[in-house]
Structures are given as C-alpha cells and as structure tokens.
Amino acid sequence: MNKTILIADDSESIRQLVSATLESSGYSVLVSVDGEDALTYLDGSIIDLVITDLNMPKLDGIGVVKGIREKEQYKFIPVLMLTTESQASKKEAAKKAGATGWIVKPFVEDKLLAVVKKVLR
Amino acid sequence: MDSYQEHYLIEATELISNLENALLVLEKTPDDKSQVEEVFRIMHTLKGGAGMFGFQKIEELTHYLENIYDLIRDNKLATTAQILDVTLSTVDHLTALLYDAECKEEINKENHARIKNEIDIIVKAIGITEATAERTHSQKEVVSNASALYHIVFKPNKEIFANGTNPLFIVEDLLALGDGRAFARTTRIPPFDKINPEKCFVYWDLLIFTGTPVEEIKDVFIFIEDQCEIAVNKVCAFNIFENNQIDLKLFENPKTFNSYLVEIASRAPKKKTEDHINKKSELSGNTGVVASTDDDLDMGNPKERIKNISSIRVASDKLDDLMNLVSELVTTQAGLSLYSEQNPDRRLEVFSENIEKLTRQLRDTAFSMTLIPINHLFQRFKRLVRDVSLQLNKEIDLVIKGGETELDKTIIEALADPLMHILRNSLDHGLEHEDERISAGKNKTGTVTISAYYSGANVHIQIKDDGKGIDQEKIRAKAIEKGLIGKHDKLNKAEILDLIFAPGLSTAAQITDVSGRGVGMDVVRKNVTNLRGEILVDSEVGKGSVVEIILPLTLSIIDGLLVQLEHTKYVIPLEVVEKCHELNAGELQENINQLVTLDGKQVPFLDLREAFDADKNTAPELTQIIVVHKNHKRVGICVDTIIGEYQAVLKPVGKYYRNQEFISGATILGDGTIALVLDTNKIIEQSIGQKIVAL
Structure with a gap:
C-alpha cells in the first residue's frame, strides 16, 4: 500500500513540482489549492503525511496544522511546512501549532524526498 | 524542470x-x-x-x-x-x-x-541594513571531524506525538550516524491504569561512535529541539563496540550505565586503523535510513481518490486544435445531413439527426472553453488609469462592470489596443481638469465606466465618461475642412458623431502624450470591424460620451443565411440580417440612384449580379433583397434565391483574395462545394460611402 500525501500550496507550479516529485517515488498525492481546500480532505480517508505551504489565501499553513490537530483521526499524522528562509518567526508559530518539520524553499527534489521518506518510514 | x-x-x-x-x-x-x-x-x-x-x-x-x-x-x-x-x-x-x-x-x-x-x-x-545586503545562502561548511564516541540522552516531551513526530525515527536516525546502541528507559512509564496512550513516556540513552560533528548530530533533532531534552557528550575517541568484551547488560540498566561508561572509556583502545573505522561508519550512515523504507517504494495500486479541482490549465494550442476538429466535424456533419436527405432511409435519418444534435452541443461546449472573462483585459486598465491620472493631474475613478462577461480569447487579445486607445481618449480629451469640472458644477473626480454585457450572440462593451462630451459643430467643421463631407450635407447627430472614426480627423486642440495625435479612431474601427464587430459613439455636450463596441462571441463558426446567385452560393452572417424582401427584378433595374423603397423607407441597395458581373440573361424574374444593418446603417443586398440558415465554419481566403471588397472568408458546404462569406460591413461602408459622395 503506497502512502498518501496531501499537499497544500496556492502556487500551481510548486504544486506540480512537489506532486510530480512525490508521485515519481510512488506516493499517492492529493492536491489542494489553499488551506481551506486542504482541510476538506480530512473526511475520514487515510492520509499519511501533509505538506503545506505557509503562506496561502483563505487559510494559511498554521491554520492547516491547527485544523489537522483538532481532528481525532489526524491528530498524530506528520505535517511538514514548506517555508522560505525569511519566515523564521512563523516557523516557531507553526511548530507550536503542531507542525512536525519543515522544508525550506527553494528546495531540491532529492532533499524533499529524503525528508518525506524520513517522516513516513 | x-x-x-x-x-x-x-x-x-x-x-x-x-x-x-x-x-x-x-x-x-x-x-x-x-x-x-x-x-x-x-x-x-x-x-x-x-x-x-x-x-x-x-x-x-x-x-x-x-x-x-x-x-x-x-x-x-x-x-x-x-x-x-x-x-x-x-x-x-x-x-x-x-x-x-x-x-x-x-x-x-x-x-x-x-x-x-x-x-x-x-x-x-x-534604516534596515539587511534588506538589500547580498543574501548568502547559508551552507554549513563540513568540517572533517575525527570519530568519537558520544553519549546522547534523548528525552522527548510527553506531548511529542501531538506534533506528528515518532521519536523512534529520531533514535533510528541517530543510530544511522555511526556504530551505536540505543537503550530505552522505561522509568517514566506510569502504572498501567494511569497510562495515556497518546503520551510518550519512554526516553533513551544512546552510545554512538561516529565521525559526525556534534552540530550535525544535533541537526537530527532540528524539528523537535524544543520538544525534548537533549544532551550530547563526547565520551572517548575510540569505538567501544569494537571491543567484544563490553557487557551490554550493564548499559541496559540505567543504574549502572554511567559508572560502566566511565570505566569503559578509561580502558585503552586496541589499535585499529582510523580508516577502517571511518569507512564503516560512513557505510552504516548511508544504509541506515533506506533499509526501513522499502514499503514506501512498493508500487501498489494507485489510490483512487481524485478530487475535482474547479479548473485545469490547458495549453491554448490544444484548444485551437479542438476548435479545428469541431469545425471539421461540423462540416462533415453537414455532408452527412445532406446525404441522408438525398437518400431517404429511416435509420440513417435518425443517426444523422442525432449526430447533428451532438455536434451542435459539442460545438457550444468547445466554444465555451475558448471563452475567457474580459476582466483579464479590464484589470490592465486600472494601471493605465492610475498612471495617466498622475500624468494629466486629473482625479479619475475607473469603474468596471461586468468583468465576468466571457469572450473568445483571440477577440480579447485583439481588443486590447482599441480599448486602450478609446480609454486614453476619454481620459485625455473627455474628462476635464478639476477646476473646469468644479465650475461646471460636477464632482471634481471624473468617472470612467467600462462595462461589458451579453446581448444575444453578441457582447457589448461600453466605455463611458462623464466629461465634456463631443462638440458636434467642431467635428462638422473639421470634416468639411478635410473634405470628408460637403458644406451643405445634412447629417443627423449619429452621422456626425460617426465621423470621428473617419481617417485623419482630430478635434483635439492640443496634442498630448497620452492619447497621441488623434489619428487612430479610424484604426480602432478597422480593428473592431476585423473582428466582425461594430463600434458606435454617442455623446452629449457637457455630460459625457459613450463609445460602444459590439462583438460576436466567437470568430470561427457563425450562423449564416445561405443564398445563391447564378450557380454560386454565398453566406451572409445571420446576425446582421434584418429582413428579407422579394421584388420584381425590373423594379431595381429602372432605379438610377440605387435606392429602393422598402416598408416605406428608402434603402440603398447593392445588386450582387451587377457587382459580380453575372450574365444578365439568367436573371430570375423575382429578386430577393436582404436588408442588412450595421452602425445604424442599412443596405439591401440583392440575390437570386435564399436557401436557408446555415452553420458556417469560417475559413480565411487565400492571400490573393485578401484585398478584395466583398468577401471575408469561405466555408465548405455539405456537398463539398464552397460558399463565400459576404463581408457585409465593407459592403455597407462602400454603398453608403458612395451615397455620401453622390449627394
């Protein structure tokens, strides 16, 4: 059974890059375009990992983490944040909300896969 | 990439x-x-x-x-x-x-x-110094480090699960750094009835012999450093696990751990080459992570959960291809319908009718895909208005209405320049300066409204300003001066205003940067006409002007009226057809000034027989006259017979025919023959133009 990763990013090109990278390594990818959209996926289906952008319209990445942690079923799933270096302060906020880790943009595909593998083993 | x-x-x-x-x-x-x-x-x-x-x-x-x-x-x-x-x-x-x-x-x-x-x-x-300073992508320098044995205490907070972290993974990562052992400590685990399965009670003592520097060891904890207690201490410079004589049991017991560690560390190491040790630690470092991830790479059935995304992006080339295929299909379907008509067969007829219905639906759906909201274009104007208002020192409000109105993307692209031009004119020549507005009793901020709306198979776009309006007398005088009209010509308001689209007419006293030299409204009309659209203007002195552009929704397939002249078939776009009349051919021939009275009104007409040099002897007794209209003007077009409505797929005519006056394109009929599409706009312009000169 390959693992399912939910990604949330408002940038289409990043979404495509991330999902193509993950899919090429055999993961199933669910795609959402903003925070609100991401939370609609938490409907009982199995999600093994969430990778979310920090800055998104409607609901930002921190909101996504909070939303995930509020749900019994998804309370303990890993959530990775995609951040840029300039947002160190937000990183703290995200962690406080319950984020598992982060990937710094710009990232290399291999790095992304390495981190994903790590949290998903 | x-x-x-x-x-x-x-x-x-x-x-x-x-x-x-x-x-x-x-x-x-x-x-x-x-x-x-x-x-x-x-x-x-x-x-x-x-x-x-x-x-x-x-x-x-x-x-x-x-x-x-x-x-x-x-x-x-x-x-x-x-x-x-x-x-x-x-x-x-x-x-x-x-x-x-x-x-x-x-x-x-x-x-x-x-x-x-x-x-x-x-x-x-x-006073921020950091902003434009060259950013250096921090890259940690890898300092080569001599291998050593480290004692690591990893005590995660009890709440660590709430962050989605599995502390065992951390332990695994640490062990992967080199040759090491982990000892789980269970002393924090409460009695069974007090256990909360959502909390982490276990912690670890680890002994690792590795060449990884302390900083990098700590990197393992990067995501959770504030959610656990970590201690990393160097114990000694040799690998105690190389020595088979250590007693792991003494490490497993937390009470004896520390004292035993001191004892072991004080023992002298057996001679071993550093190289060998380093190699070994590197190896285990590389394989440690991968080994446990095999099931991630297992390609099982892809999980079926596709969520509908509200829109997808498609290359416009593909849409063009689709439109071309639909056009071909429409043509082929016309052939099928014709064949089924000529060869009566119940079942064939049913098929043919169904295909006709499906083709029509497919055509409409494919069309709707090539439509994009005109807001794409309107949004650009906001910037223009801002820049121009600064430049002209006028306060201007731009109001956009109906931005969601959709049009064929090629039309929208082609509209950018004409609309920009009209807008600039409104801003520059239409709207007055602040003091002028105040003395005229108007709000000091000028308003320009761009709106778009549907009307039948057309889209109307209006650019309206509340400026000073267009002075008809000025235009009239200018037109006479330029020889566009005669001194005694009687023109109504619409006709006079329409003259602003005539080449070479500029009423602006001053030439400005913003709207240029006043050349261009004729080009604007030409651009719009090329899109099979029409452009109208209305204005009231002191109150403002409005320019209206009326455009077809799409360019590639039109509903037309199929007519015949001798053996050739022609298509007249249905949207311009006002009414069809039947007359005795004689009535027209006796008419000298090319005017015919229809429904009590005089209408100029164009006899296609004459225009296309048809053989006079084949003329039918009754001639059909089709009244078409554009820009408030009406012209009758005379043909032999009217065949009926026809869905015409427009094909451009070859380059040798580009400069002729009457044909805007061609279409293939169901029987494979070709019908030419009449360019009614040009026909109207020509007949009316001749009329004005003739008057």
Whole structure:
C-alpha cells in the first residue's frame, strides 16, 4: 500500500513540482489549492503525511496544522511546512501549532524526498 | 524542470498582474492591513516559485520588497506614495525579468540597477541594513571531524506525538550516524491504569561512535529541539563496540550505565586503523535510513481518490486544435445531413439527426472553453488609469462592470489596443481638469465606466465618461475642412458623431502624450470591424460620451443565411440580417440612384449580379433583397434565391483574395462545394460611402 500525501500550496507550479516529485517515488498525492481546500480532505480517508505551504489565501499553513490537530483521526499524522528562509518567526508559530518539520524553499527534489521518506518510514 | 519553468511563467504572469491590482487597491486604502497582507502574500508566492525555478533576480527583488512590506505589516512603516511607486516600477521590471531571467539585456540591466537603487534609498531611510545586503545562502561548511564516541540522552516531551513526530525515527536516525546502541528507559512509564496512550513516556540513552560533528548530530533533532531534552557528550575517541568484551547488560540498566561508561572509556583502545573505522561508519550512515523504507517504494495500486479541482490549465494550442476538429466535424456533419436527405432511409435519418444534435452541443461546449472573462483585459486598465491620472493631474475613478462577461480569447487579445486607445481618449480629451469640472458644477473626480454585457450572440462593451462630451459643430467643421463631407450635407447627430472614426480627423486642440495625435479612431474601427464587430459613439455636450463596441462571441463558426446567385452560393452572417424582401427584378433595374423603397423607407441597395458581373440573361424574374444593418446603417443586398440558415465554419481566403471588397472568408458546404462569406460591413461602408459622395 503506497502512502498518501496531501499537499497544500496556492502556487500551481510548486504544486506540480512537489506532486510530480512525490508521485515519481510512488506516493499517492492529493492536491489542494489553499488551506481551506486542504482541510476538506480530512473526511475520514487515510492520509499519511501533509505538506503545506505557509503562506496561502483563505487559510494559511498554521491554520492547516491547527485544523489537522483538532481532528481525532489526524491528530498524530506528520505535517511538514514548506517555508522560505525569511519566515523564521512563523516557523516557531507553526511548530507550536503542531507542525512536525519543515522544508525550506527553494528546495531540491532529492532533499524533499529524503525528508518525506524520513517522516513516513 | 523546464516544463515547470513554463508553468511558473504563466503563473508568475498572473501573480504579477494580481500584485499590480492589489497594489492599486492598496494605494486607495493605504491603511488597510488586510490589503498589505494580500500584497505581501502575492510577493511571497512569487518569490517562492522564483527561487525554485531559477529566476534568481526576481527572487532577489521580491525579497527586498517583502522586507519592506513586512515592516508595513508590522506597523513599523507607513505605506507611502514613494514606496508604492517603487513597488509598481519593480512589478513592471519583474515582467521583463520573466523573459530575461539572467538580466542580460542592456535595458533590463539598467532598470535593475535603478530599481535596486530606489529600493536602497527607501531601505536606508527606514534604516534596515539587511534588506538589500547580498543574501548568502547559508551552507554549513563540513568540517572533517575525527570519530568519537558520544553519549546522547534523548528525552522527548510527553506531548511529542501531538506534533506528528515518532521519536523512534529520531533514535533510528541517530543510530544511522555511526556504530551505536540505543537503550530505552522505561522509568517514566506510569502504572498501567494511569497510562495515556497518546503520551510518550519512554526516553533513551544512546552510545554512538561516529565521525559526525556534534552540530550535525544535533541537526537530527532540528524539528523537535524544543520538544525534548537533549544532551550530547563526547565520551572517548575510540569505538567501544569494537571491543567484544563490553557487557551490554550493564548499559541496559540505567543504574549502572554511567559508572560502566566511565570505566569503559578509561580502558585503552586496541589499535585499529582510523580508516577502517571511518569507512564503516560512513557505510552504516548511508544504509541506515533506506533499509526501513522499502514499503514506501512498493508500487501498489494507485489510490483512487481524485478530487475535482474547479479548473485545469490547458495549453491554448490544444484548444485551437479542438476548435479545428469541431469545425471539421461540423462540416462533415453537414455532408452527412445532406446525404441522408438525398437518400431517404429511416435509420440513417435518425443517426444523422442525432449526430447533428451532438455536434451542435459539442460545438457550444468547445466554444465555451475558448471563452475567457474580459476582466483579464479590464484589470490592465486600472494601471493605465492610475498612471495617466498622475500624468494629466486629473482625479479619475475607473469603474468596471461586468468583468465576468466571457469572450473568445483571440477577440480579447485583439481588443486590447482599441480599448486602450478609446480609454486614453476619454481620459485625455473627455474628462476635464478639476477646476473646469468644479465650475461646471460636477464632482471634481471624473468617472470612467467600462462595462461589458451579453446581448444575444453578441457582447457589448461600453466605455463611458462623464466629461465634456463631443462638440458636434467642431467635428462638422473639421470634416468639411478635410473634405470628408460637403458644406451643405445634412447629417443627423449619429452621422456626425460617426465621423470621428473617419481617417485623419482630430478635434483635439492640443496634442498630448497620452492619447497621441488623434489619428487612430479610424484604426480602432478597422480593428473592431476585423473582428466582425461594430463600434458606435454617442455623446452629449457637457455630460459625457459613450463609445460602444459590439462583438460576436466567437470568430470561427457563425450562423449564416445561405443564398445563391447564378450557380454560386454565398453566406451572409445571420446576425446582421434584418429582413428579407422579394421584388420584381425590373423594379431595381429602372432605379438610377440605387435606392429602393422598402416598408416605406428608402434603402440603398447593392445588386450582387451587377457587382459580380453575372450574365444578365439568367436573371430570375423575382429578386430577393436582404436588408442588412450595421452602425445604424442599412443596405439591401440583392440575390437570386435564399436557401436557408446555415452553420458556417469560417475559413480565411487565400492571400490573393485578401484585398478584395466583398468577401471575408469561405466555408465548405455539405456537398463539398464552397460558399463565400459576404463581408457585409465593407459592403455597407462602400454603398453608403458612395451615397455620401453622390449627394
């Protein structure tokens, strides 16, 4: 059974890059375009990992983490944040909300896969 | 990566235009924090992608801007006109950088330097030193380190599961660094009835012999450093596990752990070559992680959970291909319908009718896909209005209505220039200066309204201003001066106003930068006409003017009226057809000034037989006259027979036929023959033009 990763990013090109990278390594990818959209996926289906952008319209990445942690079923799933270096302060906020880790943009595909593998083993 | 880069280009273009709009809104409401947030967010998305897809210069500039807007967001800085100006010019420059990522072109280089300088000035004024300083991507230097044995205590907080972290993974990562052992400590685990399965009670003592420096060992904890207690201590410089004589049991017991460790560390190591040890630790370092991830790579059935995304992006080439195929299908279907008519067969007829129905639906669906909201275009005008209002020192409000109205994308692209021109005219010549407006009792802010709406198979676009209006007398005088009309010609208001579209007519006393020399309204009409559209103007002195453009929804397939002249068939676009009349051929021939009275009104007419040099002897007794209209004008077109309605797929005529007067295209009929599509616009212009001269 390959693992399912939910990604949330408002940038289409990043979404495509991330999902193509993950899919090429055999993961199933669910795609959402903003925070609100991401939370609609938490409907009982199995999600093994969430990778979310920090800055998104409607609901930002921190909101996504909070939303995930509020749900019994998804309370303990890993959530990775995609951040840029300039947002160190937000990183703290995200962690406080319950984020598992982060990937710094710009990232290399291999790095992304390495981190994903790590949290998903 | 290249295809992603392409996607980024499209996305960035959108982001830049969104950013521009957000900035324009911000300019109006500089204290609106949510708008600052929006600006910041768009910049941020732009920057994130730029870094990913190799647009370093864009990344750099957006980074600087982001710093500035971050300060605004935190109330440390106010939104000033200067900042907005610099931001807007940066935004313009970003577009250039999308196509010149390395900033190699001279002009871009200059702009880049200038903009950086401008940002610098702002930054210096507010005293952040960091903003434009060259950013160095921090790359930790790998210091080669002698291997050593480390004692690591890893005590995760009890709440660590709530962050989605599995502490066992951390232990695994640590063990992967070298040769090591982990000893789980269970002393914190409460009695069974007090156990909360959502909390972590276990912690670990680890002994690892590794060449990894302490800093990198700590990197393992990077995500959770504040959610656990960590201690990393160097014990000794040799690998105790090489020595088979250690008693792991003494390590397993927390009470004996420390004393035993001291004892072991004090033993002298057996001689071993460093190389061998290093190699070993490297090896285990590489394999440690991968080994346990096999099931991740297991390609099982792809999980079926596809969520509908509200829209997808399709290359416009593909849409064009689709439209071409649909056009072919429409043509083929016409052939099938004809065949079924000629060869009566019940079942064939049913098939043919169904296919006709499906083709029509497919055509409509495919059409709707090529339509995009005209807002794409309207949004661009906001910036234009802002710049022009500054330049002219007029206060101008731009109101946009019906931006969601959809039009064929090729039409929208072709409309950009004409609309821009009309708008500039309104801003420059239409709207008065503030003092003039106040003395005329008007609001000092001028308003220009652009609106779009559907009407039948057409889209209407209006540009309306509340300026001084067009002086008919001035136009009339000018037109007489230029010889466009005679001194004694009697023209009604619509006809006079229509003269602004005549070549070479300019009423502006002053030539300005903004709207140019007044040449161009004729070009505007030409552009619109090329789109099979029409353009009208209405105006009232002192109150304002309105220019209206009426366009077909799409360009490639039209509903037409199929007519015949001798053996040739022609198509007249149905939308311009007003009424069909039947007359005795004789009535027309006796008519000298090419006017015919229909329904009590005189209408100029064009006898196609005459125009196309048809054989006079084959003329039928009854002639059909089709009244077509455009721009308030009506003309009758005489043909032999009317066949009926026809869905015509428009094909351009070859280049040798481009300059003729009557034909705008061709279409293939069901039986494979060709029908020419009459260009009623040109026919009307010609007949009316001749009339004016003749008067």
